[in-house]
Amino acid sequence: MATDKAEVQRKIAQLCKKIDSFGLSDEDVYRVSSVRKLSGRRVTCAGILCATAAVLAVIVAAVAIGLGTGLIHPMTETLRRSPASSRYYRNSKFRPPVNCQICADIQEVDRVRNLKPDEFIARYAYTSRPVIVEDGAQNWTASEYFSFGYFKSVYKPDSPALLNEENKCQFFPYKTNFASLGEVFNMSEERANLEDGSEPWYIGWSNCDATAANDLRRHYERPYFFPAEVESSKTDWIFMGSPGYGAHLHIDAVGTPSWQAQVKGTKEWTLEPPPECYFECPHTLKVTVHPGEIIVLDTNNWFHKTLIIGDEMSITIGSEYD
Numbered sequence: 001m002a003t004d005k006a007e008v009q010r011k012i013a014q015l016c017k018k019i020d021s022f023g024l025s026d027e028d029v030y031r032v033s034s035v036r037k038l039s040g041r042r043v044t045c046a047g048i049l050c051a052t053a054a055v056l057a058v059i060v061a062a063v064a065i066g067l068g069t070g071l072i073h074p075m076t077e078t079l080r081r082s083p084a085s086s087r088y089y090r091n092s093k094f095r096p097p098v099n100c101q102i103c104a105d106i107q108e109v110d111r112v113r114n115l116k117p118d119e120f121i122a123r124y125a126y127t128s129r130p131v132i133v134e135d136g137a138q139n140w141t142a143s144e145y146f147s148f149g150y151f152k153s154v155y156k157p158d159s160p161a162l163l164n165e166e167n168k169c170q171f172f173p174y175k176t177n178f179a180s181l182g183e184v185f186n187m188s189e190e191r192a193n194l195e196d197g198s199e200p201w202y203i204g205w206s207n208c209d210a211t212a213a214n215d216l217r218r219h220y221e222r223p224y225f226f227p228a229e230v231e232s233s234k235t236d237w238i239f240m241g242s243p244g245y246g247a248h249l250h251i252d253a254v255g256t257p258s259w260q261a262q263v264k265g266t267k268e269w270t271l272e273p274p275p276e277c278y279f280e281c282p283h284t285l286k287v288t289v290h291p292g293e294i295i296v297l298d299t300n301n302w303f304h305k306t307l308i309i310g311d312e313m314s315i316t317i318g319s320e321y322d
């Protein structure tokens with residue numbers, strides 16, 4: 001019985017990840033009438049985790065039908081949370097409106113070097129003004145060590161790091177069919193090496209396993225322009241994958257801004273203000289982040305999508321801060 005329950009929970013967690021990558025909100029899932037009947041309340045991924053196997057089966061069927069019939073639309077808002085707290089989605093229409101002052105005078109994304117901590121606090125840290133710190137991740141050994149093979153050796157099959165990762169941390173498969181990080185590291189060498197003719201891929205995960213996190217942290221540092229009072233989240237995020245791929249347009253609901261260091265490869269970011277600011281703010285900002293640079297962005301206030309450009313695999317590490 002206990003095993004059945006664990007299996008059901010594992011399946012539901014996978015379903016939540018899938019829903020996550022499709023960009024479906026609670027509202028979208030709740031629009032399916034059988035889900036409403038069975039749940040009798042709003043469905044969240046956290047709520048789903050407490051549901052029965054019967055509810056799981058109905059949700060799977062309902063989501064599949066919803067996707068097939070176009071009843072469920074692609075998501076525009078995701079919630080990333082530390083694994084300790086619940087995961088859920090909020091619909092964009094319940095998002096508190098953004099104060100458009102944060103983007104009214106922004107024409108382009110600033111590029112700076114030698115950023116002083118007090119300048120960072122005054123101009124960028126909590127203002128939602130995006131910035132690229134060109135010398136942000138220079139001299140990090142991550143650029144030598146981080147690779148598909150390195151991560152594969154950290155998250156070995158059946159290792160506590162991989163098991164924790166799959167049970168407790170978040171995984172974004174984006175457009176791929178990978179159900180877990182284990183499946184990612186099981187792909188063929190050709191595909192992992194982005195060889196011609198192999199299928200492209202792009203994924204992200206939170207390294208909430210302490211052992212893996214400490215292993216990875218030997219190769220990067222807290223951004224040098226963060227003053228002591230700024231606290232970086234304990235959970236870092238890694239995004240990795242092929243040129244031509246990236247994250248779909250979305251806005252996050254994590255509450256805090258984040259930084260992301262481009263360890264390898266080149267990533268183009270497209271930023272859009274939320275619709276309530278269309279008349280006051282620039283409509284689209286595009287910026288390219290090169291290896292060794294850090295982008296600081298409030299992903300709760302800017303819609304954002306990414307595209308890996310160039311020939312190299314992109315690998316980034318980042319975190320939220322407050």
Ligand SMILES: O=C(O)CCC(=O)C(=O)O
Nearest residue numbers: 239246247252258299306
């Ligand atoms: O790096 C990416 O491709 C997406 C990252 C993202 O959406 C985020 O950090 O909020």
Ligand SMILES: [Fe+2]
Nearest residue numbers: 250251252299
């Ligand atoms: Fe995001």
